[in-house]
Amino acid sequence: xxxxxxxxxxxxxxxxxxxxxxxxxxxxxxxxxxxxxxxxxxxxxxxxxxxxxxxxxxxxxxxxxxxxxxxxxxxxxxxxxxxxxxxxxxxxxxxxxxxxxxxxxxxxxxxxxxxxxxxxxxxxxxxxxxxxxxxxxxxxxxxxxxxxxxxxxxxxxxxxxxxxxxxxxxxxxxxxxxxxxxxxxxxxxxxxxxxxxxxxxxxxxxxxxxxxxxxxxxxxxxxxxxxxxxxxxxxxxxxxxxxxxx
Amino acid sequence: xxxxxxxxxxxxxxxxxxxxxxxxxxxxxxxxxxxxxxxxxxxxxxxxxxxxxxxxxxxxxxxxxxxxxxxxxxxxxxxxxxxxxxxxxxxxxxxxxxxxxxxxxxxxxxxxxxxxxxxxxxxxxx
Amino acid sequence: xxxxxxxxxxxxxxxxxxxxxxxxxxxxxxxxxxxxxxxxxxxxxxxxxxxxxxxxxxxxxxxxxxxxxxxxxxxxxxxxxxxxxxxxxxxxxxx
Numbered sequence: 001x002x003x004x005x006x007x008x009x010x011x012x013x014x015x016x017x018x019x020x021x022x023x024x025x026x027x028x029x030x031x032x033x034x035x036x037x038x039x040x041x042x043x044x045x046x047x048x049x050x051x052x053x054x055x056x057x058x059x060x061x062x063x064x065x066x067x068x069x070x071x072x073x074x075x076x077x078x079x080x081x082x083x084x085x086x087x088x089x090x091x092x093x094x095x096x097x098x099x100x101x102x103x104x105x106x107x108x109x110x111x112x113x114x115x116x117x118x119x120x121x122x123x124x125x126x127x128x129x130x131x132x133x134x135x136x137x138x139x140x141x142x143x144x145x146x147x148x149x150x151x152x153x154x155x156x157x158x159x160x161x162x163x164x165x166x167x168x169x170x171x172x173x174x175x176x177x178x179x180x181x182x183x184x185x186x187x188x189x190x191x192x193x194x195x196x197x198x199x200x201x202x203x204x205x206x207x208x209x210x211x212x213x214x215x216x217x218x219x220x221x222x223x224x225x226x227x228x229x230x231x232x233x234x235x236x237x238x239x240x241x242x243x244x245x246x
Numbered sequence: 247x248x249x250x251x252x253x254x255x256x257x258x259x260x261x262x263x264x265x266x267x268x269x270x271x272x273x274x275x276x277x278x279x280x281x282x283x284x285x286x287x288x289x290x291x292x293x294x295x296x297x298x299x300x301x302x303x304x305x306x307x308x309x310x311x312x313x314x315x316x317x318x319x320x321x322x323x324x325x326x327x328x329x330x331x332x333x334x335x336x337x338x339x340x341x342x343x344x345x346x347x348x349x350x351x352x353x354x355x356x357x358x359x360x361x362x363x364x365x366x367x368x369x370x371x372x
Numbered sequence: 373x374x375x376x377x378x379x380x381x382x383x384x385x386x387x388x389x390x391x392x393x394x395x396x397x398x399x400x401x402x403x404x405x406x407x408x409x410x411x412x413x414x415x416x417x418x419x420x421x422x423x424x425x426x427x428x429x430x431x432x433x434x435x436x437x438x439x440x441x442x443x444x445x446x447x448x449x450x451x452x453x454x455x456x457x458x459x460x461x462x463x464x465x466x467x
Binding site: 004014018021022025035039042049050055060074082138144231238 | 254255256257260261264267268271272275276302303304305309310311312313318321322323325326327328329331332333335336338339340342343344346347349350351353354
Binding site for chain 1: 449459
């Protein structure tokens with residue numbers, strides 16, 4: 001009871017602060033100084049029509065490196081916490097409940113309708129994900145969004161065809177190689193051009209082409225592959241009947 | 247009709263974002279089921295993202311993509327701020343990572359205790 | 373003249389589609405049973421979405437091809453997902 005009153009009081013105080021924030025808010029009528037610098041010089045210096053991509057990949061490239069690291073650490077954390085421990089036969093007290101659930105589970109094979117629809121739709125979802133991260137510098141999208149779409153395609157596969165196997169070795173290998181190449185390209189930017197993750201290590205090309213804006217398509221392809229495979233590995237760990245290797 | 251039409255768009259998004267933060271906080275504090283607390287955290291996260299995006303809005307602005315629709319010469323007058331959108335991009339990904347780790351914690355606690363209520367897991371409390 | 377006719381047809385289709393979508397929501401709320409709710413939700417929302425996209429094709433004739441592809445996707449995925457839902461509900465044992 002006292003706890004409830006305390007919680008309500010705390011929420012009321014926070015609501016008071018938020019009301020103060022909302023009433024003193026006036027909409028911007030023109031861009032801030034930083035925003036106008038990016039809007040004026042971004043397309044010319046970076047060569048990418050999408051300003052958000054230019055900011056994320058080149059102007060604030062170090063933040064993106066931190067983001068990639070945080071994703072990697074969280075995927076490693078999930079892999080550590082949900083590790084398969086079913087190998088030993090003497091782990092009775094931990095596994096008895098799970099084994100009972102497994103044998104009496106309501107796990108049926110997927111019906112033919114769902115299988116056919118999956119075979120038709122899965123390539124289209126993956127293709128769409130690849131399209132999103134390849135066109136990251138031309139239209140809204142980018143590596144992280146495309147990677148999330150690829151991971152949702154994987155989840156589609158896991159839900160519709162529960163017996164499908166994903167080779168964990170291939171996924172881990174691709175993800176590590178992509179992350180490593182991303183850092184290598186960043187360091188190449190320091191050596192060959194202005195700073196970390198500078199995209200002028202490759203030629204800027206014609207404005208608005210698919211292969212323009214220097215190294216941005218390459219960087220976003222690597223990020224998209226890394227994020228897609230990483231999230232697929234995380235989803236794979238949450239499966240109920242884990243029968244793959246650790 | 248006119249008092250409704252005068253409210254700026256970003257103020258509506260700001261208020262709904264702040265409302266979502268409050269709802270998520272209430273969910274995290276009052277619910278006893280672990281999955282509901284995680285959902286409350288996700289709601290708070292989404293609310294904060296909406297607040298950050300709404301701050302970058304410029305009146306009458308359009309998406310910061312400089313192609314045939316918005317030529318380079320008039321870009322400064324017509325686009326919204328790209329920096330908050332870029333920050334929110336990072337924030338969404340990090341929220342996803344944190345939620346994944348929280349859910350795997352919940353799975354392990356369920357396997358060890360057969361329950362998801364946090365009232366049963368109070369042995370570390372002093 | 374043709375554009376006025378196209379506008380009228382497009383707006384009529386949009387309105388009908390919105391009506392069907394509203395009735396889908398009403399049905400999901402008021403139906404007594406799980407399976408009834410599943411079948412109401414799927415049928416009415418699929419038809420409502422298709423009508424809305426068709427109305428949009430009349431109002432913006434330049435987007436017709438993309439909207440037809442969208443209609444194809446909706447018709448492919450909505451019934452399959454409701455089938456999977458109903459099958460899962462049956463295997464858990466909801467009556």
